[in-house]
Amino acid sequence: MLELEGVNAGYKDLQVLWGVSLRVGEGELVALVGPNGAGKTTTLRIISGLLKPTAGSVRFLGRQLDKEPAHRIVEMGIVQVPEGGRVFTGMSVQENLELGAFTARARKEKEQTMKWVYQLFPRLEERRHQRAGTLSGGERQMLAIGRALMAKPRLLLLDEPSFGLAPILVEQIFEMIAEINRQGVAVLLVEQNVRAALELAQRAYVIENGRIVGEGSGDALLSFESVRSAYLG
Amino acid sequence: MTIKKGISLALLVIGVVALGLVPRMGASESLLNLLILMFIYTMLATSWNILGGYTGQVNLGHAAFFGLGTLTARMLYTGGCPLPLAFLVAGVVPVVFSMLIGVPAFRLRLRGDYFTIGTLALSQILYITIGNVLPKITYLPMADIQNYQILPRYYIILALTVFTIGVAYALVKSRLGLGLVAVRENEDAAESLGVNAFAHKLLALAVSAFLGGLTGGAYAYYQPSYYFNYTFSPPWSLEPVTMTFIGGVGTVHGPVIGAIFFVLLKEWLVLRVGEYHLIIFGVLFILVVLFLPGGLVEAWERIRRLVARRTTVKATAPTACAGGNNLPGN
Numbered sequence: 001m002l003e004l005e006g007v008n009a010g011y012k013d014l015q016v017l018w019g020v021s022l023r024v025g026e027g028e029l030v031a032l033v034g035p036n037g038a039g040k041t042t043t044l045r046i047i048s049g050l051l052k053p054t055a056g057s058v059r060f061l062g063r064q065l066d067k068e069p070a071h072r073i074v075e076m077g078i079v080q081v082p083e084g085g086r087v088f089t090g091m092s093v094q095e096n097l098e099l100g101a102f103t104a105r106a107r108k109e110k111e112q113t114m115k116w117v118y119q120l121f122p123r124l125e126e127r128r129h130q131r132a133g134t135l136s137g138g139e140r141q142m143l144a145i146g147r148a149l150m151a152k153p154r155l156l157l158l159d160e161p162s163f164g165l166a167p168i169l170v171e172q173i174f175e176m177i178a179e180i181n182r183q184g185v186a187v188l189l190v191e192q193n194v195r196a197a198l199e200l201a202q203r204a205y206v207i208e209n210g211r212i213v214g215e216g217s218g219d220a221l222l223s224f225e226s227v228r229s230a231y232l233g
Numbered sequence: 234m235t236i237k238k239g240i241s242l243a244l245l246v247i248g249v250v251a252l253g254l255v256p257r258m259g260a261s262e263s264l265l266n267l268l269i270l271m272f273i274y275t276m277l278a279t280s281w282n283i284l285g286g287y288t289g290q291v292n293l294g295h296a297a298f299f300g301l302g303t304l305t306a307r308m309l310y311t312g313g314c315p316l317p318l319a320f321l322v323a324g325v326v327p328v329v330f331s332m333l334i335g336v337p338a339f340r341l342r343l344r345g346d347y348f349t350i351g352t353l354a355l356s357q358i359l360y361i362t363i364g365n366v367l368p369k370i371t372y373l374p375m376a377d378i379q380n381y382q383i384l385p386r387y388y389i390i391l392a393l394t395v396f397t398i399g400v401a402y403a404l405v406k407s408r409l410g411l412g413l414v415a416v417r418e419n420e421d422a423a424e425s426l427g428v429n430a431f432a433h434k435l436l437a438l439a440v441s442a443f444l445g446g447l448t449g450g451a452y453a454y455y456q457p458s459y460y461f462n463y464t465f466s467p468p469w470s471l472e473p474v475t476m477t478f479i480g481g482v483g484t485v486h487g488p489v490i491g492a493i494f495f496v497l498l499k500e501w502l503v504l505r506v507g508e509y510h511l512i513i514f515g516v517l518f519i520l521v522v523l524f525l526p527g528g529l530v531e532a533w534e535r536i537r538r539l540v541a542r543r544t545t546v547k548a549t550a551p552t553a554c555a556g557g558n559n560l561p562g563n
Contacts (some may be wrong), residue, residue: 048425074427086422088415099415102408103427151426 001026001186002047002078002155007056009046016042018210019056024155024188029181031201031218033194035230039210040190041083044157047188048080049073060155075103077154084163085144089133093124096132096143100150109152117146120176138169145176155186162193174200198222252391256384265387271496272394273451274476278488278495279401280444281473286483287405288437289417291349294334294356295473298327298442300363300465302449310454311374320393323450324443331442332435339434356470364462372458381457390451397444402485404440413437417483475518481530490529 002024009017016039024030032040045051046058049070058065065073088096097117101110118125121142127135132143141161148156158177162170174196181187191197198204198218206214206227214221221227256265281295306323310316334355338348372378404410412433415423420430449464472495473488480491495514502510525532 050421050424069429070424071427071429074425079427080425082421082425086419086425088418088422090418091414099411099423100426102412102415106427107408147426 001061002188003057003059004043004047005057005059007043007046007053007058009042009051009053011051015054016210017046017053020207020210020212021056022205022212022215024186027181027184027186028203029178029187029189029201031189031191031197031204032207033191033197033204034207036192038207040207041159042210043207044080044159044188044190047073048078048157071103074151075105077105077152078157079148079151079153079155080157081144081148081159081161083159085140087132087135087140087143087147089131091132092129093132093135093143094128096147097124097150100147101152103151106150106152110150113150113152117149120149120179121146138165138173141165141169141173142176145173145180149180149185153185155188156180158187158189160190160192162191162196170196194227195222198227249391249395253388256387262383265383267496267500269383269387269390269455270500271493272390273448273455274472274492274496275489276394276397276444276448276451277469277473278476278480278492279397279485280441280448282477282482282488283401283404283413283444284437284441285474286477286487287410287417288413288434290345290434290437291474292352292438292441292470293349293474294352294354294470295441295445296465296467296469297352297356297359298331298445299449299452299469300356300359300462301327301330302446303453303464304363304449304461305446306450306453307371311371316389316454319454320447320450323453324446327442327446327449328439331438335435335438339431339438342431353470356465357467360462360465360467363465364460367461369461370458371461373456378457386455390455393447393451397447398485398489400440400444405485409433409436414483475514477528478518478521478526479528481528482526484530487528487530494529 004020004022007017007020008015009020020039020043022030022032022043032043034040042051046053047065049065049068049072053066060073060076060078063076065076065078068076088099091099097114098110101107101113106113118128123139124142124146127139132140135143145156145158145161161173161177165173170193177187177189178200189197189201198221201218204216204218204221205212206221214224214227216224252268255268277295277299280298281292284290284292302323305326306319309319309322314322334348334351337343338351373381405413412423412428415426415428416430416433423433424430452464476491476495477488478491479494480489481487499510499514502513506513521528527534
């Protein structure tokens with residue numbers, strides 16, 4: 001459903017991405033892994049329209065994305081969970097979720113989606129009237145994901161959901177991501193936690209210095225020699 | 234929830250009706266003047282709050298909108314233009330002007346500070362320019378001055394104030410208002426949810442400019458004479474900020490409370506300490522920002538919570554005592 005082909009991109013004079021091509025199929029869970037500064041977040045910014053490519057093409061469900069503004073792309077069904085969650089700390093959990101259903105498409109089904117999100121994250125329902133700023137790191141990440149789900153994504157983009165979380169929480173969050181994917185939402189997961197991401201994903205891409213250097217099923221990459229030595233030690 | 238809403242609506246209606254009846258209850262002209270001042274300052278603070286409070290874009294040049302509103306309305310009104318049209322154009326002119334700063338600053342996604350400094354600079358440029366081009370006093374038309382009627386001015390400005398608060402309320406309760414708050418809280422996160430931050434900021438700016446200009450229109454209709462550039466002077470930029478923060482930034486009733494408090498305190502201080510009142514308000518502003526960022530609205534909330542806690546403690550106190558008695562006695 002999502003296809004990047006030969007995408008170049010960067011900031012001012014600094015080119016970050018060099019001919020990046022990748023693909024996410026309907027209902028797939030794909031991981032994009034690589035070291036710090038490899039271009040993972042930049043790739044996500046390209047997909048969600050916050051940054052425009054200087055060359056190459058981005059297509060979603062057969063439509064060209066590279067000219068669309070960010071808010072239109074959300075309307076089309078690509079929703080990003082930004083790194084660190086970026087919840088609205090001054091608002092309650094419930095208000096955060098309500099803001100998630102901002103697009104016209106999501107608004108119609110707001111009540112049902114919220115029930116679904118509370119089912120996925122019972123913890124959020126317990127804290128619905130609490131201010132988001134008082135949540136723990138793990139709960140914030142849940143809220144950020146829940147808020148993105150409120151926008152009714154067809155494709156969910158996750159930027160480092162494990163960032164700053166204790167291992168036990170990472171496991172829980174990843175379990176939730178798998179569950180969300182099982183319920184039919186395609187996921188593109190960007191991670192530095194390579195092992196966990198590869199175990200979770202059906203397919204994965206390895207990115208280094210702005211270039212895709214490896215592609216395969218998660219299991220295959222896990223046993224791939226260069227990946228093992230570079231990331232898994 | 235709905236009961237609470239009903240009560241506040243009822244209180245609002247009673248308040249407006251009471252204000253409408255004040256002149257009939259033999260109020261003195263000076264009381265009416267004081268109330269008109271409160272109305273105008275309420276409009277000024279409310280219009281600033283839409284952009285500065287709800288959208289988080291701090292505008293330090295609100296005087297430009299207010300001043301353009303006074304200038305436009307005064308010119309049109311003294312030129313014989315009907316009053317409603319003069320008010321309307323007084324709102325539209327600042328909107329056009331606001332786009333000069335809004336479009337480039339928001340389009341380039343400049344950080345908030347650039348917008349703030351830009352507004353300050355533009356309002357100063359206007360202040361100086363008007364001072365040079367129109368260095369004279371403007372008067373209401375002779376017919377108006379010879380037979381100055383405060384009552385129609387009182388009612389019309391009251392109506393404009395209700396209108397302004399109504400627009401602010403409708404805006405923040407709408408989906409657009411939700412988007413504005415999202416942009417203020419975190420622009421990137423807002424965009425990731427499909428909020429068009431650029432359009433939202435521009436809309437908030439336009440509404441703020443329109444209502445700021447309308448406030449200017451009210452002032453131009455009310456004030457018999459003033460220097461043309463007076464309404465562009467810095468206090469008209471800084472006072473709405475002070476009032477909004479004292480009352481409660483980012484709430485509908487905050488600017489209203491702030492304006493009433495501000496006008497009363499200012500009148501009292503000006504009589505006693507003259508121009509030094511500026512220092513007092515400066516210090517007050519800093520204290521509020523540091524220790525009471527939610528303003529008087531937050532102070533009231535805190536008191537209410539404290540009282541609520543006290544009464545629940547009292548209510549549970551007897552049982553606690555009874556439980557305590559059981560222990561040592563038995």
